[in-house]
Amino acid sequence: MNREPTWTTKTLQVRYAETDQMGVVYYANYLVWFEIGRTDYCRQNGFAYREMEQEDGLYIMVAEVRCRYKAPARYDDELTIRTCLKAMRRRVLIFGYEVYRQATDELLAEGETVHVITDGDGRPRSLPDKYRDLFMLAAKGRDSGAI
Numbered sequence: 096m097n098r099e100p101t102w103t104t105k106t107l108q109v110r111y112a113e114t115d116q117m118g119v120v121y122y123a124n125y126l127v128w129f130e131i132g133r134t135d136y137c138r139q140n141g142f143a144y145r146e147m148e149q150e151d152g153l154y155i156m157v158a159e160v161r162c163r164y165k166a167p168a169r170y171d172d173e174l175t176i177r178t179c180l181k182a183m184r185r186r187v188l189i190f191g192y193e194v195y196r197q198a199t200d201e202l203l204a205e206g207e208t209v210h211v212i213t214d215g216d217g218r219p220r221s222l223p224d225k226y227r228d229l230f231m232l233a234a235k236g237r238d239s240g241a242i
Contacts, residue, residue: 100179100191101233105135109172120168125204126160129192132178133208136190140233142226153220155188155210162206166196173197183230185221186212 113124133155137144147153168174175195182189187209194204212222222230 102177102179103136103139105176114170118170132176136178141229154213156213158211159209164204166203168203186219
């Protein structure tokens with residue numbers, strides 16, 4: 096995958112429970128938002144992650160995460176979570192993320208997660224062709240819709 100990645104977007108609003116007493120989003124919530132973006136990325140590109148678990152007994156296990164915080168999100172902000180697949184190997188997927196405040200289009204955070212494809216016992220497995228093909232179509236920039 097040597098092309099510029101194709102991004103999906105997901106909108107959400109910061110809930111009070113996601114903030115500290117100063118109304119600033121607690122840092123770990125960005126990782127939850129990355130997961131929301133990744134799950135939505137799969138849906139927008141032809142499959143639900145749950146299918147992979149139920150039908151194939153495979154899991155996308157997080158092996159590494161990075162997040163760089165640039166500005167704080169606050170209670171009631173509307174955010175855009177952008178997600179892309181940055182790289183794919185037989186047993187590894189690398190997703191990229193950007194979190195923007197919608198009102199100002201300000202980049203609040205950017206990050207990356209590295210995932211290993213595993214079976215139910217945590218042993219590494221190869222990504223089946225049906226998912227690899229869907230990810231490749233997404234990387235080529237096809238106009239994808241939800242399932």
